[in-house]
Amino acid sequence: MDDRAFEAALRRDGFQEVLRRTLPPGDALPEHHHAWDVRGLVVSGRFRVWGPDGDQDCGPGEVFTLPIGQPHEEAAGPEGAALVIGRRYRG
Numbered sequence: 641m642d643d644r645a646f647e648a649a650l651r652r653d654g655f656q657e658v659l660r661r662t663l664p665p666g667d668a669l670p671e672h673h674h675a676w677d678v679r680g681l682v683v684s685g686r687f688r689v690w691g692p693d694g695d696q697d698c699g700p701g702e703v704f705t706l707p708i709g710q711p712h713e714e715a716a717g718p719e720g721a722a723l724v725i726g727r728r729y730r731g
Contacts, residue, residue, distance in 0.1 A: 641681060641701055641703070643681060643683050643724050646681045646703075646724055647724055647726075650679060650724075650726035653679075653726075653728070654728050655677075655679065655726030655727060655728040656727065656728060656729055657676075657726065657727040657729075658724065658725070658726050658727075659723075659724070659725045659726075659727070660722070660723070660724055660725075661721075661722070661723045661725060662720065662721070662722050662723075663685075663687070663716035663720050663721045663722075663723070664716065664720050665716060665717070665718050665719055665720045666715065666716060666717075666718060666720075667715065667716040667720070667721075668713070668714065668715035668716070669713065669714050669715070670713060671691075671711055671712065671713050672711070672712070672713075673709050673710060673711045673712065674706065674708065674709070674710075674727075675708065675709070675729070676708055676727040676728055676729045676730070677705075677706070677707055677708050677727070677728040677730070678704075678705065678706040678725060678726070678727060679703065679704075679705050679725075679726045679728075680703065680704050680705075680723050680724065680725040680726070681701075681702075681703050681723065681724045681725075682698045682699055682700055682701070682702050682703075682704070682721060682722070682723060683700065683722040683723060683724060684700050684719075684721065684722045685699075685700070685716060685717050685719045685720045685721035685722060686698065686699050686716065686717025686718075686719065686721060687704065687714070687715075687716055687717065687721040687723060688714065688715050688717070689704050689706060689712050689713070689714045690712060690713055690714075691706075691710055691711050691712035691713065692710075692711065693710065708730060
């Protein structure tokens, strides 16, 4: 999916914030959660998110999602990752 089209779809679907992140190779975060829904597109590299609902291992053009409050871990692949991430706040 084209990153500009993805960004437009995020805004259409009520995601109030859109971020672009570039992660270095192997960058990882231990278990945590967010106070917002997440939908992200991998633009380049690999990005993995895993938690109680399963493993999302995504490459370029693939989308990952996380509901608000979902505990998870995340990591960039050995080549790093470039991401477009939407945050949808509730309430």
